[in-house]
Amino acid sequence: MMKLRLNTSVEIKGSLQDIPAPAAVRIPIQKKHKPVVKKKQIVGRGQVIAENPSKGAYNLGFVHASIDGMVEDILPDAIIIGPIPAPKEGEEAAVPARPAPCAELDTLAGEELCRKLLELGIDTSGLHATRTLIINGLNPEPGVIVSEQLVKDAQVTLKAGIQLIEKALKPGTIKLVVASGKQISLHGCTTVGASDAYPATIDPLVVYAATGAERPDNVDVISVAELYAVGRVAEAKLPLTETVVSIGDKTFVVPVGMAVQDLLSVAGASAGTDKKVALGGPMRGEAIFDLSAGVPKNCSAVTLVEEGLFPPVQPNPCINCGECVLACPARIQPGMLSRFAEFKMFDSARNEHVGACLECGMCTFVCPANRPVLQYILLAKQFLAAQDADVATCRLQD
Ligand code: SF4
Ligand code: SF4
Structure with missing residues (x-):
């Protein structure tokens, strides 16, 4: 097995650093988003550039320009935004229109407030009116330090986030889950200690640690980074245009869509030719090959992995050793599910509970055959989700 320290809690030494706005950004959008700008349009920071056409309150947030510029x-x-071109002779310079602060944040509550947060860029898809709100204060993966950094440096913003979330969800109890033994608290929260050894830090296992129940009703979970995003919106009353990203032992507030190569350069880190780059942490991150890719809104880390540190993952045959079964926190059979996906037996994967996979990546991590176990499982989940969506559409058209 490869050697990687799986404990996620660390002693935070540096401070949260702001990164100045770059000249150009490449802002990621999802399939669901509908662009509402045109090429060559001048946009102001905070202006909506892609909407989510869904009318509900609990869904993917709108996307906003993170810099003043031209589409x-x-x-x-x-959506790529670059600098505003200099005006031609005799013409006036274009003035980007930034949105005014949203006064409605002071008056709205419940579902209406959730809808407004969605329009201001917050992903509300995991939220609803709830009896218990759990704030996952554990660092998400080994080597990703955003949660503990924010708890150390952003108490005021986190308090603003909690106050707004309280108005939106009206939870009876708010629990903050932190690494056992850490003296950490947040405004209005009951602190609960839990294991910081990955994968105990992922949301479903944190919910279990805080409530003693698997998949309980009436419980919402939000990460500290997500809470910070709500807090930034609450403080400025403006749309969300940034994300918090850790690179090694440093943490930055980064304009959404900033090119990864620009971020690495400002952070004093270099990918060079001997490192792989992943958006996210070492367990769940996604390797990227094009460093001009923009940092997405939900990105919590950029991870640099030295070439040769890990053996390459390849579609090798499963040797049925059972290591992945022992490591799987969802108590399913990753090896068998990966074989079902490999041979396109997606219905068999469904029958063997592929949907219960927590996407922690432990199966890939422990597999001695270096199979892309999680990637196969994700393939099956995506295929089945698309199949379900098709069936739902057919039923609506009947
Ligand atoms: S990623 Fe692998 S180990 Fe983790 S829950 Fe899913 S099947 Fe189990
Ligand atoms: S750890 Fe790898 S080789 Fe072993 S059963 Fe799981 S998928 Fe197969």
Whole structure:
């Protein structure tokens, strides 16, 4: 097995650092988003550039320009904004229109407030009116330090986030889950100690640690980074245009869509030719090959992995050793599920509870055959989700 320290809690030494706005950004959008700008349009920071057409309160948030600039291109997965061109002789300079602060945040509550947060860029898809709100204060993965950094440096913003979330969800109890033994508290929360050894830090296992129940009703969970995003919106009353990203032992507030290569350069880190780059942590992150990719809104880390540190994951045959079964916190059979996906037996994967996978990546981590176990499982989940969506559409059309 590869050597990686799986404990996630660390002693935070540095401070949260702001990164100045870059000249250009490539802002990722999802399939669901509908662009509402045109090429060559001048946009102001905070202006909506892609909406989620869903009318509900609990869904993916709208997307906003993170810099003043001109829309250079609209791609299926990103909107590119570059500098505003200099005016031609005799013409006046274009003035980007930034949105005014949203006064409604003071008056709205419940579902209406959740809808407004969605329009201001917050992903509300995991929220609803709830009896217990759990704040996951554990660092999400080994080497990703955002949660503990924010708890150390952003108490005021986190308090603003809690106050707004209280108005939106009206929870009876708020619990903050932190690494056992850490003296950490947040405004209005009951602190609960839990294991910081990955994968105990992922949301469903944190919920179990805080409530003693698996998948309980009436419980919502939000990470500290998500709470911080709500807090930034609450403080400025403006749309969310930034995310918090850790790189090694440093943490930055980064304009959404900033090119990964620009971020690495400002952070004093270099990918060089001997490192792989992943958006996210070492267990659940996604390797990228194009460093001009923009940092997404939900990105919590950029991870640099030295070439050769890990053996390459390849579609090798499963040797049925059972290591992945022993490591799986969802108590399913990753090896068998990966074989079902490999041979396109997706219905068999469904029958063997592929949907229960927590996407922690432990199966891939322990697999001695270096199979892309999680990637196969994700393939099955995506295929089945698309199949379900098709069936739902057919029923609506009947
Ligand atoms: S990613 Fe693998 S180990 Fe983790 S829950 Fe899913 S099947 Fe189990
Ligand atoms: S750890 Fe790898 S080789 Fe072993 S059963 Fe699981 S998928 Fe197969």
